[in-house]
Amino acid sequence: xxxxxxxxxxxxxxxxxxxxxxxxxxxxxxxxxxxxxxxxxxxxxxxxxxxxxxxxxxxxxxxxxxxxxxxxxxxxxxxxxxxxxxxxxxxxxxxxxxxxxxxxxxxxxxxxxxxxxxxxxxxxxxxxxxxxxxxxxxxxxxxxxxxxxxxxxxxxxx
Ligand code: SF4
Ligand code: SF4
Numbered sequence: 001x002x003x004x005x006x007x008x009x010x011x012x013x014x015x016x017x018x019x020x021x022x023x024x025x026x027x028x029x030x031x032x033x034x035x036x037x038x039x040x041x042x043x044x045x046x047x048x049x050x051x052x053x054x055x056x057x058x059x060x061x062x063x064x065x066x067x068x069x070x071x072x073x074x075x076x077x078x079x080x081x082x083x084x085x086x087x088x089x090x091x092x093x094x095x096x097x098x099x100x101x102x103x104x105x106x107x108x109x110x111x112x113x114x115x116x117x118x119x120x121x122x123x124x125x126x127x128x129x130x131x132x133x134x135x136x137x138x139x140x141x142x143x144x145x146x147x148x149x150x151x152x153x154x155x156x157x158x
Contacts, residue, residue, distance in 0.1 A: 002073045004048065008055025009070060011041045013086040018042055030086075032079055059087045060153055063131040067111055081112055084130050091150035092131045094124035100143040106135035 010031050017027045024042070028035045040046040058069055066088070071080040094114070100121045107115040107122065114128035115135060122144070124135075129146065136144040 004051040005054050005058060006073050007047055008051035008053075009058065009073075009083050009087065011047050011052055012055050012059060013083050014038055014041050016086045030082055032076075059089060063088070063090065064134070067130055067132065071111075077111075081128075084112065085128055088130050089151060089153045090131055090148050092126055092129045093145075093147045093149050094126045094129050095145040095147075096122045096124060097141075097143040097145070099141045100139075101141055103140060105138050105140065106144060109134045109138050 010033060013031055014027050017030065022030075024035050024038050027033075028038045031038070037046065059066055061069065067080060067084045070083055071077065074080050074083065098121075102117050102120040102122065104117055104122075106124075107117060111132065111134070112128045112130050114125045114130075115122050116125075117123070122135075124144070124146075131146060131148060133146055136142075136146055
């Protein structure tokens with residue numbers, strides 16, 4: 001069953017990338033798959049409807065559960081980050097207040113690798129933020145604000 005869920009998640013990611021206009025070669029590279037499998041997926045072959053439905057349930061979990069479960073299945077951090085970033089149904093605005101003391105804790109706990117320290121302040125790349133809120137919970141100065149600005153959970157079409 002885990003393999004079917006992984007296939008479903010990669011299918012969802014492939015469809016999202018196709019919507020954004022990526023070529024099959026690029027989609028295959030991003031997802032670590034061969035081109036023929038991607039071609040089959042995008043043409044509705046070699047993928048079961050059940051796998052897609054279960055993957056859809058997984059990506060509709062809360063953000064923390066989404067990446068935790070995906071990582072448990074995929075067992076590869078970079079692939080997990082790619083799938084979560086592409087398939088996330090939500091978008092976020094991220095802000096770091098001037099009270100930041102550049103301790104780096106947030107960057108260490110961010111699974112998505114969305115945070116770097118620059119000019120003695122944390123900077124968050126909202127494109128990579130999955131909204132798990134781990135950074136804000138760990139910040140000793142309460143300097144992080146993560147705001148959900150988009151939720152497409154009910155607007156997906158395939
Ligand atoms: S909420 Fe914070 S820890 Fe979670 S992905 Fe976004 S920046 Fe990283
Ligand atoms: S955990 Fe808080 S204080 Fe530390 S670098 Fe991140 S935002 Fe700044």
